[in-house]
Structures are given as C-alpha cells and as structure tokens.
Amino acid sequence: MSKTILAVDVGYGNTKLVWGSARDESCELLFKSIAPTTRQIDDALADFSQPMDRVAIGVNNRSFLVGPEAYLAGSTSSILDKDYIKHYEYMALLRGAMYYMMKKSGTLKHKIDGLAVGLPISNFNEHRDALLKLAIGIHTLPTPVGMRSMYGSTFDVLIDKVLVLPQPIGALRNFAGNLQTGDNSVSLIVDPGYNTFDWVTAYGMRPDMQRSGSFDGGVAHIFREVSVQAGKTLGIGVIDFVQCEEALNTGVLSHKSRIYSFEQFKGIAEDAAAEIVNKFVSALDMTRPFDRIVMAGGGAKFYVKALRKRFPDFEIIASSDSVMANARGFYAFAAGLLD
Numbered sequence: 001m002s003k004t005i006l007a008v009d010v011g012y013g014n015t016k017l018v019w020g021s022a023r024d025e026s027c028e029l030l031f032k033s034i035a036p037t038t039r040q041i042d043d044a045l046a047d048f049s050q051p052m053d054r055v056a057i058g059v060n061n062r063s064f065l066v067g068p069e070a071y072l073a074g075s076t077s078s079i080l081d082k083d084y085i086k087h088y089e090y091m092a093l094l095r096g097a098m099y100y101m102m103k104k105s106g107t108l109k110h111k112i113d114g115l116a117v118g119l120p121i122s123n124f125n126e127h128r129d130a131l132l133k134l135a136i137g138i139h140t141l142p143t144p145v146g147m148r149s150m151y152g153s154t155f156d157v158l159i160d161k162v163l164v165l166p167q168p169i170g171a172l173r174n175f176a177g178n179l180q181t182g183d184n185s186v187s188l189i190v191d192p193g194y195n196t197f198d199w200v201t202a203y204g205m206r207p208d209m210q211r212s213g214s215f216d217g218g219v220a221h222i223f224r225e226v227s228v229q230a231g232k233t234l235g236i237g238v239i240d241f242v243q244c245e246e247a248l249n250t251g252v253l254s255h256k257s258r259i260y261s262f263e264q265f266k267g268i269a270e271d272a273a274a275e276i277v278n279k280f281v282s283a284l285d286m287t288r289p290f291d292r293i294v295m296a297g298g299g300a301k302f303y304v305k306a307l308r309k310r311f312p313d314f315e316i317i318a319s320s321d322s323v324m325a326n327a328r329g330f331y332a333f334a335a336g337l338l339d
Contacts, residue, residue: 007330013194066096116330122214170329171296219299298323
C-alpha cells in the first residue's frame with residue numbers, strides 16, 4: 001500500500017504544500033500565510049454555489065480562516081516573529097495545509113504516514129524539537145464540503161512521522177535532479193523568504209552547515225521601505241505589504257478606488273535588495289569558491305539583479321517557480337525515507 005506523504009513549507013509570507021511527486025501541479029498549492037480570526041467554526045459559506053476558497057480551522061478553541069482567499073477577510077498582516085511556530089496562526093496554517101490536501105485530492109485520509117516541514121536556519125536548532133511535538137499526533141480538521149454527508153462535519157487525522165528540515169535543504173534536494181551522480185561541485189543555495197534570508201553551501205548533495213546562515217532580510221524588509229516611501233510620495237499613508245507586492249509586480253497600485261503608477265518605486269525595492277545582498281556577502285564564507293548560485297523562495301526575483309551585480313562571473317539559477325522549491329524538496333526527502 002502506498003504511503004501518504006505531505007510536505008508543508010509554512011513561511012512567513014506563503015504556505016506551500018506538496019502531496020505528489022514529479023512536479024504535478026494538481027498535487028501542489030500555495031496560499032498566503034495569513035490566518036485572520038473568525039467566529040465561525042464551520043464554513044458558513046458552504047451552502048452557496050460558489051463559496052470563498054478558504055476554510056475555518058480550529059486551534060485551542062479559537063477559529064482562523066485559512067486558504068487562497070483568507071486574506072480577503074480583511075487582515076493582510078503576516079506574523080514576523082522568530083517564535084512563529086508558537087503562535088496559534090502557525091498551527092492553523094499547518095492544519096489548513098492538511099485540509100487542502102484532502103480537498104484537492106478528493107480523498108479523505110485518517111492517517112498521514114509522513115509529514116515534512118521546515119524552519120529557517122536561524123532558529124532551526126532552537127525550535128526543531130518543539131515543531132516535532134506540535135506536528136505529530138492527532139489533528140481535528142473540518143471535513144471538505146463534498147464529503148460531509150459521509151464523514152460528518154469534522155474528522156481526525158493522525159500524523160505518524162514528522163521530518164523537520166532547514167528550509168534551504170529542501171531547495172537543495174529539489175535542485176539535485178540537475179546534478180550528476182558523484183557530482184561534488186559546490187552550490188550556494190540562496191533562499192530569501194518573506195522575513196528571513198537563508199543560505200546553505202553544499203558539496204554535491206552534502207550540506208555544510210558551517211558555511212550556511214540566516215538573518216532577517218526577507219522581502220518584508222523590502223516592502224517596508226517601498227511602503228513608507230510610496231505612501232509619503234503619493235500622499236496616501238502606509239500601504240499594506242500585500243498591496244505593495246502586487247504593485248511592484250504589476251507596476252500599478254489600486255488604492256481606495258484610485259490607480260497610481262508604481263514604476264517609480266521599483267528603484268527603491270532594488271536599492272533595499274542591494275543593501276540586503278551586501279549584508280549577505282559580508283557574512284558569506286568565501287574560503288572556498290562555489291560553482292553556482294541557486295535561488296529558492298518566493299522572494300528570489302527581488303534579489304536576482306543585486307546578486308548578479310555582486311557575482312557577475314557566477315552562474316545564477318533562478319526559476320520562475322522557485323517559491324515551491326523547498327516544499328518539493330521536503331516531499332522528496334520524506335518519500336525517500338518512507339520507501
């Protein structure tokens with residue numbers, strides 16, 4: 001009987017989940033790591049023909065909205081705390097990932113044989129054991145709407161085994177398909193997330209944690225700079241980070257029924273990214289050169305230009321779907337251990 005495996009990368013900015021191999025997009029999902037509280041334990045929208053794509057998840061007698069459209073509930077603030085896993089919102093997002101695996105696959109599972117999750121390098125040692133205890137065991141989830149007539153409004157799922165990994169290690173494992181057997185070339189995996197800027201150096205598939213590190217330098221720091229400057233220039237006050245990210249991507253800002261050009265603020269984002277990259281280079285151990293830089297994480301695109309300027313002679317690999325790299329690598333690790 002095949003094993004049920006779920007990989008979840010609960011980041012400060014996005015939650016990514018993978019429950020199938022070979023990059024099958026039908027077995028992957030991404031949603032913002034935003035979990036506003038709600039009074040509804042059950043999904044009151046379920047009776048409508050087109051309900052919102054979100055679900056109410058219960059944690060310690062509180063309820064949180066989770067999913068692709070949870071941010072539409074009004075709260076767009078992510079938790080930027082090094083003790084993130086201690087917040088109820090973290091558990092809500094983790095359980096939300098379990099729920100969406102069931103919903104999207106159309107199959108209710110009472111047991112997940114292997115769950116792979118990750119932590120930033122900066123607090124991996126501090127929080128690894130706590131995350132293991134948090135994730136393993138029984139979780140009560142709402143039943144997807146189409147299955148409630150058979151299973152009732154809630155069901156329990158047992159997490160049998162949990163694998164906790166440093167986040168960039170997932171990206172390294174995801175990149176491994178590009179390496180030849182026995183390849184001992186040196187790769188620098190750079191993983192700028194929402195709050196932290198992580199990196200790991202690896203010889204082939206062997207990570208060297210002594211040449212790896214992390215600091216607070218994720219895209220939230222870029223968005224903060226842009227938000228303040230754009231708000232002052234346009235005279236509209238502080239712009240929330242969700243709006244800021246969308247405006248940087250599209251070049252226009254929609255704010256209170258007005259449209260503003262946002263192209264002028266992309267330079268501020270580039271300057272902020274360059275400052276973070278300079279801090280990274282200062283912390284980087286260059287005692288032995290590396291052969292390539294591999295970009296991972298949802299914030300990768302904001303740093304590529306600055307990295308290419310600092311490392312003009314290096315191959316820099318940055319795929320358009322780098323945001324899923326850690327979760328895909330987590331899945332590969334868990335699948336290999338359970339085979």
